[in-house]
Amino acid sequence: MQTASLTFKSIRARPVVLKLKRPVIARIATITDWPLILIDLYTEEGVVGRSYLEPYTAKTMRYLIPALHDLGEMLKGRKVAPIELYELARKSLHFVGYQGLSMIAVSGLDMAAWDALAKAAGMPLCVLLGGSVGPVKSYNSNGLWLQKPEVVAAEAIELRDEGEFTGLKLRLGRDRMGDDLETLRAVRKAVGDDMHLMVDFNQGLNLGEALQRCHAIDDFGLAWIEEPIVYDNFDGYTQLAAELKTPIQIGENFYGPRDLHKALQSKACDYVMPDFMRIGGVTGWLRSAAITGTAGVPMSTHLYPEVAAHVMRVTETAHWLEWQDWADPILQKPYKIKDSLLHIPDVPGIGLEWNEDAVMANRADL
Numbered sequence: 001m002q003t004a005s006l007t008f009k010s011i012r013a014r015p016v017v018l019k020l021k022r023p024v025i026a027r028i029a030t031i032t033d034w035p036l037i038l039i040d041l042y043t044e045e046g047v048v049g050r051s052y053l054e055p056y057t058a059k060t061m062r063y064l065i066p067a068l069h070d071l072g073e074m075l076k077g078r079k080v081a082p083i084e085l086y087e088l089a090r091k092s093l094h095f096v097g098y099q100g101l102s103m104i105a106v107s108g109l110d111m112a113a114w115d116a117l118a119k120a121a122g123m124p125l126c127v128l129l130g131g132s133v134g135p136v137k138s139y140n141s142n143g144l145w146l147q148k149p150e151v152v153a154a155e156a157i158e159l160r161d162e163g164e165f166t167g168l169k170l171r172l173g174r175d176r177m178g179d180d181l182e183t184l185r186a187v188r189k190a191v192g193d194d195m196h197l198m199v200d201f202n203q204g205l206n207l208g209e210a211l212q213r214c215h216a217i218d219d220f221g222l223a224w225i226e227e228p229i230v231y232d233n234f235d236g237y238t239q240l241a242a243e244l245k246t247p248i249q250i251g252e253n254f255y256g257p258r259d260l261h262k263a264l265q266s267k268a269c270d271y272v273m274p275d276f277m278r279i280g281g282v283t284g285w286l287r288s289a290a291i292t293g294t295a296g297v298p299m300s301t302h303l304y305p306e307v308a309a310h311v312m313r314v315t316e317t318a319h320w321l322e323w324q325d326w327a328d329p330i331l332q333k334p335y336k337i338k339d340s341l342l343h344i345p346d347v348p349g350i351g352l353e354w355n356e357d358a359v360m361a362n363r364a365d366l
Contacts, residue, residue: 004120006080007044011072011109014038015061015364018329022155025145027173027204034326035364037061038354039068041112043080049116050352052327053108053277054303060101062366067105075109080120082113086283099255103278110281111307111350119349124310125282126344131313135341138305138323139167139196144187146174153186160191163337167196167223167320173204177213184220193221198249198320200226207236214244223320224249224271237268247271252302256280257287264295271319275302282311289315306335306352309344330358 016036024031035058041049055064071089078085089109093102118125124133140159144152152170159168170187172180188197199222205213210228217225224247229236231253241248247270254260255278263269272292279285292299293316300320301308306327312318321342328334332353336343345351 004045004047006047006116006120008072008075008078008080008085009042009044010076011068011112012040012042013065013068013108014359015058015065015366016330016359016362017058017364018326018362020326022143022145025147026171026202027146028202031056033058035061036327036330037064037068037108038330038359039108039112041072041080041109041116043116043120045120047116047120049080049112049114049119050350050354051108051111051115051281051307052304052352053104054326055104055277058364058366061364063101064105064108065366067101068108071105071109080113080116082110082117083283085113086110086280103255103280103284107277107279107281107284110283111276111304114282114307115349115352122348124344124346124348125307125350126310126313129286129310129314131310133344133346134313135343136309136312136318136321137167138163138165138321138337138340138342139169139198140165141169141322141324142326144168144170146171149179149183149186152183153190156187156191160195163323164339165323166194166340167198169198169200169226169322171202172199172213172217173201177216180213181216184217188220196223196320197221198223198226201228203227203230205229207233207239210236210240211243214240214246218244218246220246222246226250226273227252234263234266234268237263238266241267241269249273249300251275251300252278254279254288256284257291260288261291264291264297269297271298271300273300273302273320273322276304276307282307285311286314289317292317305342307350309335309342310350313344330355330362 298319
């Protein structure tokens with residue numbers, strides 16, 4: 001296999017804000033508008049690598065977009081070798097730290113670089129990485145926020161039927177524990193005992209509350225309990241993981257593979273689910289997957305289903321892909337979901353092409 005050599009030319013990063021079909025209603029925040037940064041990595045050879053970032057709040061884009069443009073200026077003229085670009089970009093921000101906005105900017109660059117490289121090779125990213133095109137087991141994470149039990153139960157049926165899903169994620173953390181339990185029972189009754197139910201507290205509890213609530217749901221046959229307490233309280237997670245029968249899931253707030261390794265060393269979780277803008281894009285994921293493979297820890301994804309599907313095809317302990325369609329409105333050809341499986345298109349790269357009419361209609365002013 002001969003891969004065309006690419007030369008880095010520039011980066012274009014554009015802010016977009018979309019209205020969520022089902023607003024996020026969690027204990028720590030309510031989100032109705034979803035920001036995206038669309039990244040185009042241009043090469044001298046005409047190949048364009050694409051990726052996007054989802055930084056949660058629109059104001060965050062004011063800092064990330066200039067950072068991405070600065071990285072583009074710094075890397076101009078270099079060979080598009082994703083791992084080398086990843087290291088150069090991270091080290092250029094060394095004095096302000098490798099975590100936070102630094103890692104998020106580098107991750108956006110990294111995903112676009114891998115897309116460009118796979119396009120130049122004329123193959124899907126999963127094939128370039130040594131795998132094959134195929135389906136990826138997915139659960140629906142598009143809703144089931146903190147609403148009344150009957151509303152959540154009805155929505156669970158809708159979400160199940162959107163792609164004949166065998167897994168759904170339910171959010172917990174209402175003011176009264178009884179309301180959480182009532183909602184959980186209503187959803188289970190609505191979708192049946194065969195449905196894999198994941199629950200996510202979105203870091204909304206203190207350790208005392210988490211001990212009470214997690215023990216209260218420990219016999220519900222849940223697939224996992226996700227982030228009951230603040231993400232970096234590894235001591236608290238170690239206690240929860242030791243006490244509970246239900247697996248503890250964390251990882252969307254790991255900033256790079258070292259955080260993941262530290263969590264596993266601390267026995268702070270049973271499962272991990274890194275987020276691509278924090279773990280380090282494709283490069284950070286591959287390094288993390290080597291760690292989870294060695295440890296035998298199941299590895300799921302957080303957001304970014306398109307790039308997630310490709311890397312899950314080459315991940316030794318691949319578990320569940322989190323399906324969210326929040327970026328679909330600005331994509332020319334969103335990925336297809338059927339029978340709880342996300343299907344990777346057999347096209348070069350990741351398969352991201354922008355719907356420019358939708359981009360212009362939802363362009364944000366910063």
